Amino acid sequence: MMNLTDVLRFSTRTLTGFRTRTILMIVAMSIGVGAVVVLTSLGEGARRYVVNEFSSLGTNLIIVIPGRTETGGNLPGLMVGRSPRDLTLEDALALLRSSRVTRMAPLNIGSAQVSRGRLKRESPIIGTTHDFKEIRGLEIGQGQFIPPGDPTAPQSICVIGQNLSRELFGNLPPIGKWLRVGERRFRVIGVLASKGRSLGFDIDEVAIIPVASAQQLFNQPSLLRIFAETRHRDSLEAARDEIRNILKDRHEGDEDVTVVTQDAVLATFDRILRTLTYAVGGIAAISLAVAGILTMNVMLIAVSQRTSEIGLMKALGASGRQIRNLFFAEAALLSAVGAAVGLAIGAAGVLAIRQLYPQFPAAAPMWAVAAAVITASITGVVFSLMPARRAARLDPVVSLAKR
Amino acid sequence: MISLSGIERNFQVGDQTVHALANVNLDIGAGEYVSIMGPSGSGKSTLLNIVGLLDRPSSGIYKLDDRDVTGLSDEEEASVRRDKIGFVFQSFHLVPRLNALENVALPMLLAGVSISERHRRATENLEAYGLGDRIHHRPDQLSGGQRQRVAMARATIMRPVVLLADEPTGNLDRASGKEVVALLEGLNASGVTLVVVTHDPQLGQRARRQIHMVDGMIDTDEVSPQ
Numbered sequence: 001m002m003n004l005t006d007v008l009r010f011s012t013r014t015l016t017g018f019r020t021r022t023i024l025m026i027v028a029m030s031i032g033v034g035a036v037v038v039l040t041s042l043g044e045g046a047r048r049y050v051v052n053e054f055s056s057l058g059t060n061l062i063i064v065i066p067g068r069t070e071t072g073g074n075l076p077g078l079m080v081g082r083s084p085r086d087l088t089l090e091d092a093l094a095l096l097r098s099s100r101v102t103r104m105a106p107l108n109i110g111s112a113q114v115s116r117g118r119l120k121r122e123s124p125i126i127g128t129t130h131d132f133k134e135i136r137g138l139e140i141g142q143g144q145f146i147p148p149g150d151p152t153a154p155q156s157i158c159v160i161g162q163n164l165s166r167e168l169f170g171n172l173p174p175i176g177k178w179l180r181v182g183e184r185r186f187r188v189i190g191v192l193a194s195k196g197r198s199l200g201f202d203i204d205e206v207a208i209i210p211v212a213s214a215q216q217l218f219n220q221p222s223l224l225r226i227f228a229e230t231r232h233r234d235s236l237e238a239a240r241d242e243i244r245n246i247l248k249d250r251h252e253g254d255e256d257v258t259v260v261t262q263d264a265v266l267a268t269f270d271r272i273l274r275t276l277t278y279a280v281g282g283i284a285a286i287s288l289a290v291a292g293i294l295t296m297n298v299m300l301i302a303v304s305q306r307t308s309e310i311g312l313m314k315a316l317g318a319s320g321r322q323i324r325n326l327f328f329a330e331a332a333l334l335s336a337v338g339a340a341v342g343l344a345i346g347a348a349g350v351l352a353i354r355q356l357y358p359q360f361p362a363a364a365p366m367w368a369v370a371a372a373v374i375t376a377s378i379t380g381v382v383f384s385l386m387p388a389r390r391a392a393r394l395d396p397v398v399s400l401a402k403r
Numbered sequence: 404m405i406s407l408s409g410i411e412r413n414f415q416v417g418d419q420t421v422h423a424l425a426n427v428n429l430d431i432g433a434g435e436y437v438s439i440m441g442p443s444g445s446g447k448s449t450l451l452n453i454v455g456l457l458d459r460p461s462s463g464i465y466k467l468d469d470r471d472v473t474g475l476s477d478e479e480e481a482s483v484r485r486d487k488i489g490f491v492f493q494s495f496h497l498v499p500r501l502n503a504l505e506n507v508a509l510p511m512l513l514a515g516v517s518i519s520e521r522h523r524r525a526t527e528n529l530e531a532y533g534l535g536d537r538i539h540h541r542p543d544q545l546s547g548g549q550r551q552r553v554a555m556a557r558a559t560i561m562r563p564v565v566l567l568a569d570e571p572t573g574n575l576d577r578a579s580g581k582e583v584v585a586l587l588e589g590l591n592a593s594g595v596t597l598v599v600v601t602h603d604p605q606l607g608q609r610a611r612r613q614i615h616m617v618d619g620m621i622d623t624d625e626v627s628p629q
Contacts (some may be wrong), residue, residue: 004537010512013500317481317514
């Protein structure tokens with residue numbers, strides 16, 4: 001009987017003998033494996049990105065969103081923020097009636113042209129109150145943040161991001177200077193410390209103004225969000241229920257807002273993006289199955305091309321089993337090399353993504369890498385069973401007659 | 404040595420049954436030199452295939468070395484072919500991507516002989532066939548005569564007791580053909596049973612025993628007085 005080394009050596013010899021065919025097969029197989037690795041790493045990267053973003057916020061945070069959702073877990077209102085009834089600043093202030101709520105920040109967001117003289121820039125404008133700084137963990141580079149005081153009184157003051165400050169004032173000290181936001185004039189009272197992106201905003205680009213000013217500026221009495229913070233994580237659930245009740249009372253008994261905890265949001269995103277990763281991985285796995293069927297096709301062609309060789313091998317004393325093993329080893333080697341090359345391609349792809357988008361933490365999850373390699377090996381082996389068996393069963397007389 | 408009794412081989416072609424071999428009885432002793440001749444379709448190749456265990460008779464009994472080999476399993480058949488029978492084909496049947504050495508070593512590879520032993524014996528055999536300087540040549544780098552000598556080196560590597568040659572000179576020029584015939588006869592002289600199938604009377608008549616086949620049956624079976 002032939003030993004394994006001889007079988008592998010002979011199959012390798014065959015594979016190097018049919019070079020074009022071998023290279024094409026390896027390319028097909030490796031594209032499949034590479035696709036799984038790259039696509040799942042994109043999905044996983046998206047998940048990590050979102051999880052990181054949310055973790056940068058406090059963990060004992062409650063978010064109030066206008067609009068009602070049927071079940072607590074889903075968040076249809078999170079992105080759109082439509083509501084039958086506005087979420088007003090008075091609603092926000094009412095939340096402080098709950099003893100568990102220690103800090104509260106209403107949020108209004110818009111976009112407007114910020115200008116100083118001839119320097120103009122389109123910037124995201126955040127309307128909020130004093131506590132926003134603590135809740136979002138913002139830091140002040142120069143000057144001060146929006147001072148505490150009556151949130152319902154509009155004030156012509158603003159706090160701007162690092163980049164915005166540099167663009168409009170260059171090296172001049174911006175504190176105390178005036179700039180225009182849309183049609184109104186605001187005095188700069190502070191510049192934020194550089195923080196980079198957070199929750200989809202580039203903090204370095206924004207201008208923060210008092211919430212009441214923002215309502216006037218955008219002519220939008222409804223808030224986009226209310227952030228509320230509790231002192232302890234333990235009181236999070238109770239505070240959420242209290243907030244819900246306060247707003248229900250204020251809204252004539254209608255529960256027309258969504259109150260979620262940071263954890264719930266995070267868990268939901270985590271779940272959605274994980275599912276997305278599975279789905280994308282599954283789609284990529286189809287290309288692996290295609291590669292497997294290709295393997296089968298090529299092996300079947302190989303069997304019919306090498307009919308006379310198989311006949312000869314039988315005449316020289318090869319049993320059906322030996323022939324089967326040889327073809328089998330050939331397919332197994334092909335898938336193994338294909339999987340290895342595919343992993344290399346995938347790794348290179350992930351590296352390239354990281355180079356191009358440094359803030360996006362692309363990384364192939366281990367399960368996806370393992371699944372890709374295992375799927376490649378299994379498809380390679382399974383789809384070679386039939387061709388190998390066909391080779392083993394060839395009638396030596398018929399096969400020798402062919403040449 | 405070789406004992407065929409009541410051998411029939413039928414092929415189904417469409418709804419017709421073709422009798423390729425009809426009741427063939429044949430005994431060939433050890434060390435004999437037999438040629439099988441006849442027009443194409445007379446059944447001579449089918450007979451050779453059955454003797455070489457490449458084909459199974461539809462009925463009848465085939466004994467090789469007193470052992471009934473008619474109903475062997477695939478594995479057993481393979482090992483009998485490997486250890487006792489050597490084939491020489493008209494079209495050589497060398498594996499094109501393997502060099503001379505690897506081609507000759509193939510039967511030993513299948514038998515599980517170690518690689519160093521394979522190399523040693525294959526090299527020796529190739530040298531014995533005058534191909535010592537062609538060991539690493541691939542078939543397409545060899546002449547027809549050289550290819551057939553490689554094929555013979557391969558056929559004899561397992562020291563078979565029977566050598567079956569199907570038109571061994573069919574694809575060769577006269578000179579190379581002579582050379583190959585001389586080698587085959589040399590092997591026969593050393594005790595190997597030699598069965599040659601041919602429709603070339605000149606080649607066939609060199610054998611001590613000449614069998615003529617017609618329509619799947621043995622027509623004449625003569626031993627020439629030499």
